[in-house]
Amino acid sequence: MEKLPTIKEIAKRLNVSVSTVSRALSDHPRIGLGTKLKIKQLAEELGYEPNAQAIFFKQKKTFVIGVVIPFIREEFFSQAISGIEAAAMEHQYTILFGQSHDDPEREKAVVEAMKKQRVDGLIISLSKQTNKYEHLEALNKFEIPVVYFDRVPPFKEAHKVFCNLYKGTVDMVGWLFNKGYRRIAFINGPDKLNASKERMNGYIEGISKQKLKVDMQMVEKTDLSKESTHNAMKKLLALKHPPTAIITFNDYVHMDAVQFAQKQNILVNKDIVFVSYANLPITSYTAFPPLVSVEQYPYGQGERAMELMIKILNEKTDNKIINTSFYVEEMPATLVAYQQTIS
Amino acid sequence: MEKLPTIKEIAKRLNVSVSTVSRALSDHPRIGLGTKLKIKQLAEELGYEPNAQAIFFKQKKTFVIGVVIPFIREEFFSQAISGIEAAAMEHQYTILFGQSHDDPEREKAVVEAMKKQRVDGLIISLSKQTNKYEHLEALNKFEIPVVYFDRVPPFKEAHKVFCNLYKGTVDMVGWLFNKGYRRIAFINGPDKLNASKERMNGYIEGISKQKLKVDMQMVEKTDLSKESTHNAMKKLLALKHPPTAIITFNDYVHMDAVQFAQKQNILVNKDIVFVSYANLPITSYTAFPPLVSVEQYPYGQGERAMELMIKILNEKTDNKIINTSFYVEEMPATLVAYQQTIS
DNA sequence: TCAGCATGCGCAAACGATTGTGCAGCTTTA
DNA sequence: TAAAGCTGCACAATCGTTTGCGCATGCTGA
Known part of the structure; x- marks a missing residue:
């Protein structure tokens, strides 16, 4: 079991000072060629590597x-x-x-x-x-x-x-509108998250831009837990006029929401389409990936x-x-x- | 912008030596109570924290x-x-x-x-x-x-x-046998992986244990890429007697294999059942999770x-x-x- | 009364590396 | 031929902390 070699060790073996070794290894011009060579060779042999701890410390x-x-x-x-x-x-x-x-x-x-x-x-x-x-x-x-x-x-x-999701959200609502969807619901994240506010503003702007009326019954919240998301879904599905499209806070909420919809025998992306944020690779393996996603890179x-x-x-x-x-x-x-x- | 306080700084302000400060902070018995108190108080005030880099270096x-x-x-x-x-x-x-x-x-x-x-x-x-x-x-x-x-x-x-997957694999084959499956195929990983050898041995032992004959046509390999897995599936499905159950190397291979099967209009877990290793949470969101998994913790x-x-x-x-x-x-x-x- | 011991603290080395300064010995130049 | 310059190296300080050792001072006991 060897110790990690130090500059000192090299200096001792070669009978030069540590400063000479240090300078030789960093190609200082004031060190003789022969000395440099000797030092570099021994350093190589010993597998010397500078102690980052020591350097960084200094x-x-x-x-x-x-x-x-x-x-x-x-x-x-x-x-x-x-x-x-x-x-x-x-x-x-x-x-x-x-x-x-x-x-x-x-x-x-x-x-x-x-x-x-x-x-x-x-x-x-x-x-x-x-x-x-x-x-x-x-x-x-x-x-x-x-x-x-x-x-x-x-x-x-x-x-x-x-990523500012404001614009992405506006675009997403527009995309749904163009596909013919009018009852667009939104399951948002916790209020205190900045990300929730951005999405919310984008949602309102997106809805308004299409000359639709913002219906706060269409907006639910989740604390991102599965139970909370299921709860939000329950409320949306219980509406007199349930949504035909649901925007979820992120892909995990999406998956939980889809899971709940399936339990209710709803045909996902047929009775109700689901869109989301994030565009994570795993969703491509799921049964019902979001039809469209806001990519956040x-x-x-x-x-x-x-x-x-x-x-x-x-x-x-x-x-x-x-x-x-x-x-x-x-x-x-x-x-x-x-x-x-x-x- | 303050510098991070050092033991030196404390020593200077209190007109004691650095060694006294060091010992005081570590409750050395030879340091007077009053001195200790003064030092600890100032250290607290300055928000002193020992420089881990220096200590670890030493x-x-x-x-x-x-x-x-x-x-x-x-x-x-x-x-x-x-x-x-x-x-x-x-x-x-x-x-x-x-x-x-x-x-x-x-x-x-x-x-x-x-x-x-x-x-x-x-x-x-x-x-x-x-x-x-x-x-x-x-x-x-x-x-x-x-x-x-x-x-x-x-x-x-x-x-x-x-995790030694030998026993897990033997058990998995047994489980399939008990469920009535006889044509049990296996998509293994690269030969050089230890994990592949373990699974292979387990597969062979499992099959033999049930008094079935090991049919090497039922064993395919994948380099774990999607293409390679699809290729393995292709070969298995082209057999005169295609498998009724497929064991895949891990959950990712499982998902790729299921994906391919769906493309071929095969009813997953009906025409062919799929089982796998790993038991990852994401598979619970997929359309067809493995019916049974070898959990690897x-x-x-x-x-x-x-x-x-x-x-x-x-x-x-x-x-x-x-x-x-x-x-x-x-x-x-x-x-x-x-x-x-x-x- | 003085050796002996405990108390309270400072000095300095050490960890591994970098770097400013100094000092030889040699060469160049006027 | 001597001042000046260059070359090649060593010395020592430094970073922040720990720790063995030593030195005072004061107290105890015989």
Whole structure:
């Protein structure tokens, strides 16, 4: 069992100083060619690799970015993290991973742990329940930049990457209208989510734009649990004039809604058509994927969030001038019709 | 913008030495009560938190475990990583995350990056293509323990956690036999995967146990791509006596196989029944989930892998005696009938 | 009264690497 | 031929923290 070789070890074996070894390995011009060669050869032999911990410790930089998301098992987030990882690798960064499980306490604990690890920055998609931001503002105070993505905070003073679903929702209502649907219902998410407000505004605008009347009986809410969604469906189906089209908050709500409709012997996408958000690959395997989806590009969001982070970090080291402005990146949400892979 | 406070800063403000501050904060008995109080109070005020980078650097420990998996988007792995994370948090460890994308080159690159970050240990599920292990043996050489899970290497000299699917497969064949099926086909994964061999042996044993004859025409292979699975299905359906039951390598192969069957206007689970491995939550949303599945407990595997890792690390610090034996943990794979949630 | 011990704290080395400075010895140039 | 410049290397400080050792001071007991 060998120890990982150090610069010291090389110096001792070759009877030179550690500084000479350090400079030789980084091709410093003031080191003689012969010495360089000897050193590099021995380094190669020993399988020397610089101790990142030591370097980063001295440079006060770790090249580690913390990433906190609600649930990795949600495909949206696993795709997002893939985008983050891809961008990170390209710039020699590594990522520390943590889940909040949509619990603010756990979110706080994870963020603390990452702060202890002295991550260079934090990329986070907030937990549904998060309404206090002290644990995150604490990071700002200590010059650890935070980039939010998808589930971003309501205030302006933050770097964010997100999809604005307003326009996508307007388009979706328009699409349904053009297909002849008039009784368009909407199962929205929790009020406090920004994403819910955007969708809601888009829905109202979309309905109005088609000269239809907004009927609040057609709007239900779910806390995103299966029971809650089933409950919303129950109410919609009990209406005197039940909807002929249902827009659901996301693909998971979609699947739960479809499940409920089937239980009621409703012919999905015949009696009632279902459309949704997210366009996740798994839906292509389900019996009744949304006829049309608002694509939110999770991979792209993750990628952009990471690139933004790197940009911020570079600015921090380059200019000593503290940049007090915040980056806000709004990505387009586009309407995607379901690709018929079956039959 | 404040800097993160250091022990030095506290020492300067209180006109004591850094060693006194360090000892005071860790309740050393030789530090006076009054001094301790003053120091602790100021530390609290400044929001002091020890610089983990510095401590770990000195202690040659990072409390970071590298985790490398093929694809986070596969539910099996996202569940596994949740188990790993849960166990890690419980013991104050954090996890560095990387994906191999089933590419040995990328796997190597990720492992190298983690080695540079001086992770305390590495938990890995091998890429499908990995058949050289130098990049991982390099870690062993430098006393960075490696725990493999699920996709484990063929050799003995390794810590492993996995499900042996042999018995599960025997049981599955038995289940089908009891239900009256006799022409039981099998779409297996790539030969080089251990998991394929286990399943194959189980299949053969299962068939023989029921006094049926093993018909190699009933056994097809897939490289796990959709095309390859469709191709395997094509061959099976073209047989003079096509199967009445099909065992697929995993839930993704299952979904692709079902998709193909539907294209051929075959009544799934009526003309042919499909059974599979993994029992992933998403299959409950699909039109035709496997009638029965061999549950592989990804969360449990991840959890156990992490616990094993911590055990190994503790042994390393406790006894200076190097433990040369390897831990091999075989988890039971149990047969699970599909929970009918629809209708 | 003084050795001996406990108390309370500071000094300095160490972890692995980077980097400014200094100092030889050699070569160049006026 | 001596000042000036270049070449090739070593020394030492530094990052934040821990920890063995040592040095005062005050107290105890014989």
